Amino acid sequence: MSETIEKRLSDLGVTLPVAAAPAANYVPYCRTGDLLFTAGQLPLKDGKLQASGLLGRDVDTAGGKDAAKYCAINILAQAKAALGDIEKIRRLVKITVFVASTPEFVEQHLVANGASDFLVAALGERGKHARSAVGTACLPLNAAVEIEAIFEVE
Numbered sequence: 001m002s003e004t005i006e007k008r009l010s011d012l013g014v015t016l017p018v019a020a021a022p023a024a025n026y027v028p029y030c031r032t033g034d035l036l037f038t039a040g041q042l043p044l045k046d047g048k049l050q051a052s053g054l055l056g057r058d059v060d061t062a063g064g065k066d067a068a069k070y071c072a073i074n075i076l077a078q079a080k081a082a083l084g085d086i087e088k089i090r091r092l093v094k095i096t097v098f099v100a101s102t103p104e105f106v107e108q109h110l111v112a113n114g115a116s117d118f119l120v121a122a123l124g125e126r127g128k129h130a131r132s133a134v135g136t137a138c139l140p141l142n143a144a145v146e147i148e149a150i151f152e153v154e
Helices: 005-011 062-084 108-127
Strands: 031-032 033-039 089-100 129-136 147-151
Touching: 005 108, 031 062, 033 062, 062 089, 062 108, 062 147, 089 108, 108 129
Parallel strands: 089 129
Antiparallel strands: 031 033, 033 147, 089 147
């Protein structure tokens, strides 16, 4: 039998938080057929933003990678809330990583690795995914990173 996602998370020292409630007129996730879409997740830990401002000015690449990991943790929390059992994830299809950055910053792909590396570690083969890493002028609450995901689920 293959290793469970919960066991992988435990081995990584990660306990999923309670999924964040939406802050406006939207739902935190939406399921259609066997696809689960998450709303964009910010780098929140214990309800506090872990990285704010712009990459290339206020946050370095390592800090951005760490922020992306927190976004990914919150994505898994939303998936668990949506499915009741995180083991119902068949695979992660795609993530879109938004990186608030200066015009000169060109390491959005390295920031995105913080999420990609964590999600593959947590989900194993089910975590290998397509992705986009996009630089943007600013994000909600002055967050440095925001990530949305698409899962194939049972």
